[in-house]
Amino acid sequence: QPFSDAKGDLGSFNDSTGNLDLHQSWIYVEKVAKSNGCSWDWGFRADFVYGSDAQKTQAFGNPDDYDNGWDHGRYGFALPQLYAEVAKGNLSVKVGHFFTLVGYEVIPAIDNRFFSHSFTMFNGEPFTHTGALATYTCSDSLELYGGWVAGWDTGFDQFGNGSNWLGGVSLAVSENAPLTYISTG
Numbered sequence: 001q002p003f004s005d006a007k008g009d010l011g012s013f014n015d016s017t018g019n020l021d022l023h024q025s026w027i028y029v030e031k032v033a034k035s036n037g038c039s040w041d042w043g044f045r046a047d048f049v050y051g052s053d054a055q056k057t058q059a060f061g062n063p064d065d066y067d068n069g070w071d072h073g074r075y076g077f078a079l080p081q082l083y084a085e086v087a088k089g090n091l092s093v094k095v096g097h098f099f100t101l102v103g104y105e106v107i108p109a110i111d112n113r114f115f116s117h118s119f120t121m122f123n124g125e126p127f128t129h130t131g132a133l134a135t136y137t138c139s140d141s142l143e144l145y146g147g148w149v150a151g152w153d154t155g156f157d158q159f160g161n162g163s164n165w166l167g168g169v170s171l172a173v174s175e176n177a178p179l180t181y182i183s184t185g
Contacts, residue, residue, distance in 0.1 A: 013056055013117045016074055021052045024109050033087035040088045045098075047081040049107075054078040057107050057127055059097070059155035080107060080128055090137040094147075097156065098133065100126040101145060101168065101182045126152035126184070129166060141172035145182065152184075 014023070026049050033043030049057065055076040071077075083096025103125040105112050131149030138144060144167075151162020168182035 012119075012122050013053060014115070016052060021074070023051045023053045025050045026108065028081070033085040033092055035087040035089055035092075037089045040086055043085040043087070045081050045083055045085075047079065049078045049080060051075060053107070053109075056122070059128065059130075060153055091134065093132060093134045095132045097128060097130045100129055100152075101133075101166065101180075102126055102184060128153055129164075130154050130156055131164075131166070133166060143170045145169070149184070 026047065028045060028047040030045040031043045033041045035041045052074045055071055055074075055078070057080050058076070058078045079097070081096075081098050083094045083098045085092055085094045087093075099106065103121060105117055105121040105125075107127055109115070129149035129152065131147055133145060133147035133149070136144045146165075146167035149162075149164045149166045150158040151160065151164055154162060164184050166182070166184045168180065170178050170180040172178050
């Protein structure tokens with residue numbers, strides 16, 4: 001992606017200074033997959049976002065322009081998550097289009113400490129993945145992740161024959177301090 005060097009060029013978040021903007025208007029539909037340990041359960045999630053941030057969170061690199069055709073000026077729509085999930089006991093598996101595990105900052109504004117984003121978040125980390133991701137909860141303090149994704153920020157198609165590993169480990173050092181290592185390659 002190109003770096004932002006002009007007002008409103010879509011090269012970073014909050015790149016339209018001096019304007020009163022609607023950055024994110026968010027709606028989602030969700031059924032959480034909850035397993036009692038003995039049986040399988042299923043779930044799903046679909047997120048829709050509208051605003052000046054939406055164009056920056058769209059999938060790119062797909063020939064069918066997955067959600068890129070929904071724009072008008074600085075504003076647009078995006079579908080950052082659309083996945084199904086199955087769970088049994090300590091194992092859950094997501095299949096579809098979902099937020100990345102990589103990085104500290106995230107797309108939903110309410111989950112970030114600050115309104116602005118770091119240079120690295122916009123230019124050096126994925127926002128979403130499409131593929132399959134398994135999560136295994138070993139204990140109250142340890143989770144393992146592993147799966148296959150079709151590259152970074154793609155819709156339901158591989159970009160440039162993308163085929164990536166996505167996985168890692170999360171360890172709760174204390175009640176309020178997790179230590180997470182995620183890799184993709």
